[in-house]
Amino acid sequence: MLRLSVLCVAAAAIVASASVQAGDFELLEIDGRNVKWGPPEFASGADVSFSYVRSIMQFPSARNCRTMTPAKVMAMGSGMPFEAFDAAVKGAFAQWSRAADIVFRYVDDPAEADILLGTQATGHGIAFTNVVPSDTVSHGEEPAVATLEQATICFNPSLAWNAGQWHEGLGRDFRTVAGHEIGHAIGLDHPGPRGAMMAFKEEFASRVLQPSDIEAVQTLYGRPDRSAK
16 A cells, blocks of 8 residues: 655755745645545545544554654643644634535544544654555546545644744744645645745745645635535
8 A cells, every 4th residue: 555654844955936826736646646535536525534643553654653642742742732732723624625625524533534633752843644545446447536545644742832823933833734734634745835835844834725725625626615514
């Protein structure tokens, strides 16, 4: 089973470029195919469940997030209470759901979740996302998109986090980082170093979805047309 892990860090060595514009988005690609939840077709909606890690969990085949600890660990090391963690995560999911035909549903049981969020057992970097496409072999012509089977998001609990704008010395805006990582978990890649939520330079990432983010997520899931929204 192929897996893809996405590292998200503030890369000071990256040379700044122009802001990302609509049409400049990038989608994750594994073995020559893009990946998404739901039907393996572009612009098709999906229902995705998510939950939090409640006990130590092992993912030995993952490049990162191999050992994930409970999300409540964030309250012990980072100074951000779990209630703030939960509110930021749900707000970040809602932002993507408002932009495209993808509905997120919280479930209590981590074993039933499509996307699992937790913390790193050994803190490094800022956050990682690991995505796993289905290994189901299709008959006939290969679809252009592979269906995702699982995604894990792990945050570094030893960092200082806050609920406001990122600023050196004041910690990191958790909701922005969570929104960025969720973007990876649903099939989006970095379009460039700045000008979008999916930008890979943390200090130049947008706190709200930009045209390139919206175009990317609508390419995979279509417009937010369902009455469930």
